[in-house]
Amino acid sequence: MSNTFEYCYQCGGVLQLxxxxxxxxxxxxxxxxxxxxxxxxxxxxxxxxYDGEVLEKIDRMMKERTTPTRTFTVPAYVY
Ligand SMILES: [Zn+2]
Structure with a gap:
């Protein structure tokens, strides 16, 4: 993967993959x-x-409803 980012836009810290x-x-x-x-x-x-290509791939996965590797239930609460 290409090093798209190097320093944090928020604080100038060093980014690590x-x-x-x-x-x-x-x-x-x-x-x-x-x-x-x-x-x-x-x-x-x-x-x-996130790299643009990473976000695009996730978008595609979600749109095409790729079969999940596994499914787990997320607990939901009402305030
Ligand atoms: Zn930072």
Whole structure:
């Protein structure tokens, strides 16, 4: 993957490529959780940055309703 990002836009910290769990929401609804997503994570404030191609792939996965690797129930609460 190309090094799209180098420094954090928020605090100027150094970004490191990590694999993270990304929560995908649409209009406030939890759609799914994508694991093992490559993201640039700030070593100071924890801000995450995603490459455009990564976001596009996730969008495609969600639109095409790719069969999930596994499904788990997320507890929901009412305030
Ligand atoms: Zn930062």
């Amino acid at each position: 990590q694999r993270v769990k990304k929560i995908h929401t649409w209009k406030g609804e939890l759609i799914g959780v994508i694991e093992n997503v490559p993201a640039w994570v700030c070593n100071q404030c924890g801000e995450r940055y």
